[in-house]
Amino acid sequence: MLRVLFLIVTVAVTTRSSAQGADANPIYVDQGLDWTAAARADFYVRDQGSRLITLSWMQALKQRNGQPFLADGLKRYGYLLNPGSKAGLPIGFHASGPEGFQLVGMTCSACHTRQIEVDGKVYRVDGGPGLVDFYALLRDLDKAVGDVLASDDSFASFAASVLQSATPDIADVEDLRRQVDRWYLRFHTLMVRALPKNGWGVGRLDAVGMIFNRLSGLDIGPPPDFMIPENIKTADAPVRYPFLWNAPRQDKTQWPGFAKNGSDILGLARNVGEVLGVFATFEPKRQGAVINFLNGNSTNFDGLSELENLVKRIGPPKWPWKIDAALAIRGKMIFERDPAEGGCSGCHGIEDGEQRFPFIKTWRTVVQNVGTDTREYDVLAWKAKTGVLNGAYIPFATAPLKETDQILDILATSVIGSIAEHLLAGGVSSNARVATASDPGSSETPESLGLVRLPPTLQDLVTAFDAVSTSEAVKKAKRKGAEKASRGRLPPWGAYEARVLQGIWAAAPYLHNGSVPTLAELLKPSGQRKSQFSIGRKYDIENVGLAATQEPLSETLSVTDCNDINSGDSRCGHEYGTSLGDQDKKALIEYLKTL
Structure with a gap:
């Protein structure tokens, strides 16, 4: 008995040590x-x-x-x-x-x-x-x-x-x-x-x-x-x-597609917004009629720019296992079909996107409602008190913030103001600033305050978050959503980006909220998808995604169906390819491994 126990312990220790070595x-x-x-x-x-x-x-x-x-x-x-x-x-x-x-x-x-x-x-x-x-x-x-x-x-x-x-x-x-x-x-x-x-x-x-x-x-x-x-x-x-691979090439980013993208300055805006969320210090200060966005601001602009350069160098991961070449060729034909026939390239293929300064070609990022979970759009509609930023605006670019305003507009003003102030600090006079806390009734103008218009190289910043149009679009979409849905049409409320699928095999679980464990599961109708699955690092290379059996310490995620599409956890939507035959589905998945 002691010998058996010794063997069990030895195997357990060896397995653990092996796993730790593989991790390192x-x-x-x-x-x-x-x-x-x-x-x-x-x-x-x-x-x-x-x-x-x-x-x-x-x-x-x-x-x-x-x-x-x-x-x-x-x-x-x-x-x-x-x-x-x-x-x-x-x-x-x-x-x-x-x-x-x-x-x-x-x-x-x-x-x-x-x-x-x-x-x-x-x-x-x-x-x-x-x-x-x-x-x-x-x-x-x-x-x-x-x-x-x-x-x-x-x-x-x-x-x-x-x-x-x-x-x-x-x-x-x-x-x-x-x-x-x-x-x-x-x-x-x-x-x-x-x-x-x-x-x-x-x-x-x-x-x-x-x-x-x-x-x-x-x-x-x-x-x-x-x-x-x-x-x-x-x-x-x-x-x-x-x-992250290919992220700098999209013409839009963030899951709802509210952030313009595809140039270095827009990449910086995206990344400044991100670092504010992971505990950068940001303490904008009102100085008379002007806001100093860099007061106590710990954002490392050089570091963010270098990170963006690094991300540009990350290539899509290449499938490291065997591929059935003949099956993949068949899958490519299915991928390139019309979406109505189960194809994918209409939303996920590589096509030219919006032109960026200076003459940068981007990839088109389709943003549309495919019936998936809508919870994130509730967040985009949040409002908040603007505090020290009440009245702040970017001259010739954004409207002054009201006492209570859309949080997306507060974020846009904060990010654009910080970047513009940082980049223009060495190029304008000591009295010139890029943002003002406009006092109601004041006769002062941006020009009289020494404020400057953004130069052409920074003009993309004006639409970095598409703040005003997005806020209005969100409100209109919610008002019109019920009306459109009653006519059998999907409203823009709940629209998310569809990216180019290079390396998609390594990105499970799927849908924007991670509610579907494998590509094979995603090709099933919503009602047939798993309502619960384990999340861990063990991978299923046949169904492409999370393996059904994970480590003992993995977490189980329970998801909702189409009856609760605003839960944040709904597996509903993206019914493309669900009507394909089993062999066509298998071929499509084989092709996706090659991207």
Whole structure:
């Protein structure tokens, strides 16, 4: 009996060690010659300006089981080991600043690096949608700091670790307490008001909702805490992380397609909006009749530009297993059929998109309603108090913000104002600014305030978020939705982008909200798709997507049908290809592996 037990333990330890070794040394899928080891290493840690928490604090925090918060390098949330991190942080996390005062931040590879497992081998897909649980990380970080502040004894232990002294100076402990109290007030307020009770699930996040909440709830209120808590709403419209390869080439981006894209300046706008959502410091300040968007702004504009250059180098991952060439040729013919006959190229093929300055060709990004979940459109309709930005506008570009306004317009003004002020800082006089807090009834004009018109190279910024038209379109679409639906037509409310499908095999689960586990499942009518499936890194290369059986610690996602299309979790819609025969479906999937 002891021998059997020994063998079981030995096998378990060997399997675990083997898995850990595979995690540390994965097989890197071919993503093109431009995607080098040096580019990859840079992508994993490049600072974009996120400032989540002080590193020494995070190192001193404890998990619920008493272990150090960083004991496993955050692997328990799905984040991937980064052997190059001296601080023990995973891929996508970095520590910036001088030794002893470093701040932990996140960069885009935290959410856009994927690891999958096939036949016991681990494969790395850079730029792929991460299978991470950001909700659990935020929730547990909030609790860990709350536990530290719960009693004098718990804080004393924390302070001794942070200050690296068994008997730290009382004044130093009191100063640390004030810093932690201020951080926790803001972070806890966001967590309590924004996080939904049931979480988002592994590989999903209400990104737009959290960006809106961070900006309007924590950044634009009055000092000293800059908060407007009532602006924070429950972020309950989770979407799956998109893949990054080819993202810079689309002419629109974000799942609802509200962000113009396809040039460096529009890419910067997209990325500045993103970093505001992952804890960049943003404290715009009113100076007379003018708004200073760069006051206390931690956005790393150079870092964001370099990240965009890196993303341009990430090629679509090449299918690393065998392909039935004859079957794939048949699948290509099906792909290129008319959509009414089950084809895909009408929405997902490569076609020229909108022209960008200077003479940049983009790929057309179709944005249309195909009957999928509509919850994210509720988020796009949010309004909020504008706080310090009341009246702010970009001269000759946007309308002044009202006291309460569309959050999308608040985001657009904040992003465009920050970029324009940063880029024009060295090119205009010291008295010239790019944004004003227009006082009602004032006789001053933009010209009299020394404000400048955006030069041609920045004109794309005016439509970066298509803010005004999108806000109006959202309201009109909701009003007309019931009328159109009653006539059997799908309203624009609930329209999402359809991307070029290169590398789509590595992007499961599918639909914008990650409600369908495999491509084979997506080719079934909505009513026949699984109502529940496990999410984990084990991959099914026949049905292409998440394997039916995952690791014991994987998460199960329950989804709703077409009767609850606004749940955030509906598997409804995208009925294209569902009427194909079994062999045609198999051929189509084989072709999709080749893209």
